[in-house]
Amino acid sequence: MINIIIVDDHAMVRSGLRMLLSAAPDIEVAAEASEGDEGIRMALEHQPNVVLMDLSMPHGKDGLTAATELKQQLPDVAVLILTMHDDDEYLFRAIHAGAAGYVLKSAPHEELLTAIRTVAGGDAYLYPTATKRLMNEYVEQMRRGESTDLFDGLSEREKEVLSLTAMGYANKEIAEQLVISVKTVETHKSNLMEKLGLKTRPELIKYAMKKGLLQFE
Structure with a gap:
């Protein structure tokens, strides 16, 4: 039913x-x-x-x-x-x-x-x-050669959470850096992994490396 x-x-x-x-x-x-x-x-x-x-x-x-x-x-x-x-x-x-x-x-x-x-x-x-x-x-996007990468569908905040997560920061540390709540970080992380089709942290890190997001100071 x-x-x-x-x-x-x-x-x-x-x-x-x-x-x-x-x-x-x-x-x-x-x-x-x-x-x-x-x-x-x-x-x-x-x-x-x-x-x-x-x-x-x-x-x-x-x-x-x-x-x-x-x-x-x-x-x-x-x-x-x-x-x-x-x-x-x-x-x-x-x-x-x-x-x-x-x-x-x-x-x-x-x-x-x-x-x-x-x-x-x-x-x-x-x-x-x-x-x-x-x-x-x-078809028009493909004709113009525009990117259809799923990464383009992420918000700027989701991209920041992706980068910081891949660099090893815990949710609490990410929340402090971005001045948002831990719950919001968890929501962003869940959303971005769903959008990108990722299931595990190693997959996330591999994806971030591929995108050049692992930039350590």
Whole structure:
């Protein structure tokens, strides 16, 4: 059974989605939320497989911010964006935020159900024209000779944490150097290792050496 939480600021939309999803034999709606913070709280409480997240929620935390925070706290939960925005900028930002899928509210009901089942199974889902645009963007990058290195996707802070970790500094020492909390260091480290596909400290050190990040004074 796929447990799901609906996060949308319109009560009528939530009601319609609940009715649709509850009719599916393999989907159960665990909770609803009207904005991002409430959605995160519901997810922490119910531990769903999927969070169906709207992007534009003007009376609380927006969907992109909520998706980013949710993935930090519950990395195994699949966030599926359901939005009216058929826009490249929102699409790319959603992917960067860790969303597993992106579906338009104008899509047929069958497509939404397929998207939910796809992301619940651990795969990504994009509506067809979005997939085509992403492929075109990738081909254009390759044509221009632009780098597609995963390292480019790290934030500057994540790069600093990567370098200091590889040089042997403990989390507490890194926190002191960067003037951030130990918990924040741990979050950055977890995020960067996930982005780079690294599992162990030796892998991290090897990667840092390859990138020329081991610069000792």
